[in-house]
Amino acid sequence: MTRAAPAAAPASQPIDPKPKSARRRVALAFVAAGVVVAATAALYSYAPRSIAFVRSDNAYVKGDVTFISSKVAGYVTKLAVDNDQKVRPGQLLVQIDPVDYQSGVADAEAAVAQQQAAIAQIGAQKQLQDAQIQVADAGVVAARATFKKSSADYRRSEALIEEGAVSRQLYESAEAEQVHAASTVTQNNSQAVFARKQQLVLAAQTRSAEALLQGAHARLVRARADLRRTQILAPREGRIAARNIRLGEYVTTGTRLMAVTPTRGLWVEANLRETQLGRIHVGDRVQLSVDALPDSRFCGHVEGYQGASGSEFSVIPPDNATGNFTKIVRRFTVRILLDPAQADTDRLASGMSVVPTIAVGSWRDGKWHGGLLSWLVGGSFECEAKR
Numbered sequence: 419m420t421r422a423a424p425a426a427a428p429a430s431q432p433i434d435p436k437p438k439s440a441r442r443r444v445a446l447a448f449v450a451a452g453v454v455v456a457a458t459a460a461l462y463s464y465a466p467r468s469i470a471f472v473r474s475d476n477a478y479v480k481g482d483v484t485f486i487s488s489k490v491a492g493y494v495t496k497l498a499v500d501n502d503q504k505v506r507p508g509q510l511l512v513q514i515d516p517v518d519y520q521s522g523v524a525d526a527e528a529a530v531a532q533q534q535a536a537i538a539q540i541g542a543q544k545q546l547q548d549a550q551i552q553v554a555d556a557g558v559v560a561a562r563a564t565f566k567k568s569s570a571d572y573r574r575s576e577a578l579i580e581e582g583a584v585s586r587q588l589y590e591s592a593e594a595e596q597v598h599a600a601s602t603v604t605q606n607n608s609q610a611v612f613a614r615k616q617q618l619v620l621a622a623q624t625r626s627a628e629a630l631l632q633g634a635h636a637r638l639v640r641a642r643a644d645l646r647r648t649q650i651l652a653p654r655e656g657r658i659a660a661r662n663i664r665l666g667e668y669v670t671t672g673t674r675l676m677a678v679t680p681t682r683g684l685w686v687e688a689n690l691r692e693t694q695l696g697r698i699h700v701g702d703r704v705q706l707s708v709d710a711l712p713d714s715r716f717c718g719h720v721e722g723y724q725g726a727s728g729s730e731f732s733v734i735p736p737d738n739a740t741g742n743f744t745k746i747v748r749r750f751t752v753r754i755l756l757d758p759a760q761a762d763t764d765r766l767a768s769g770m771s772v773v774p775t776i777a778v779g780s781w782r783d784g785k786w787h788g789g790l791l792s793w794l795v796g797g798s799f800e801c802e803a804k805r
Contacts, residue, residue, distance in 0.1 A: 470788035477688035526638035565599035701781035717801035
């Protein structure tokens with residue numbers, strides 16, 4: 419019986435390199451992800467500081483809107499403007515019926531004339547009183563002369579009656595003449611004093627009449643002012659808006675009739691986050707794009723920012739002294755003034771949305787200090803200060 423030959427030993431199996439390649443790809447993926455995360459974190463942390471501008475879409479055109487009200491009451495007899503119409507300072511807007519106010523002016527003028535006549539009458543009385551004082555003084559002089567003569571006659575009669583040279587009747591007559599002359603002197607003196615006291619009365623009447631004249635003049639000024647106020651004029655240039663009256667309506671004092679929105683002297687208020695304020699300085703150059711005017715660009719500069727956040731002016735300011743506190747980034751209003759003599763500024767209107775681009779560091783020299791990254795993110799800057 420023959421033996422079977424022993425089986426040959428199996429050949430060695432080659433090692434498959436696929437598991438190592440897979441592990442390598444996974445490791446590379448983790449490394450790449452870490453690099454991306456690190457780059458993103460670095461970009462998030464440092465890119466805002468490396469971009470040479472601050473931008474916000476929370477900005478609006480502002481202007482001093484003037485509301486027109488009536489200072490007198492009456493019926494509207496003429497309406498000279500309509501909504502969206504441009505007006506100039508001093509242009510007639512509304513005419514209120516002036517008839518009642520014209521009669522008021524005439525009445526006040528008559529009152530002034532009456533008081534002026536009263537003062538003139540008192541002046542004539544003063545002149546008459548001066549003449550009466552002169553008459554009273556002359557009467558005093560005459561009475562004193564008569565008294566002097568009567569006294570001399572009485573002394574002579576008194577000496578002669580003791581000698582029996584005159585009758586008792588003549589003596590008594592001389593005595594009576596002396597007493598009458600003395601009383602006449604007293605009476606004339608009193609009349610002279612009365613005449614001078616009357617001057618004080620006339621002076622008081624003059625002051626009273628002058629005070630009444632001042633009051634009449636004040637009422638005349640008020641009446642004339644009310645008459646002028648029946649013509650409501652434009653206080654400034656601008657456009658008419660929110661006109662809410664019609665011809666023939668009755669308006670009362672203080673009734674709001676319309677508004678005048680400015681076309682000049684506008685500015686921009688940008689509500690920036692408090693974290694952006696540290697990069698902004700007064701005088702920084704600003705490029706402005708207006709949503710309503712996409713083909714126009716406007717230039718300006720930072721004038722300053724509000725001294726408190728907008729939340730501080732709310733009806734109920736936030737109270738953070740509680741256990742449930744959530745930090746919220748506040749916003750501050752930055753005021754941006756437009757450069758003068760720019761095209762299309764007459765097309766701006768209060769309330770338009772604006773996107774300001776503030777060139778960081780331009781307050782020093784008025785120049786844009788952005789590099790390639792700033793240009794890629796924000797585009798070109800066309801509002802450098804002209805030297």
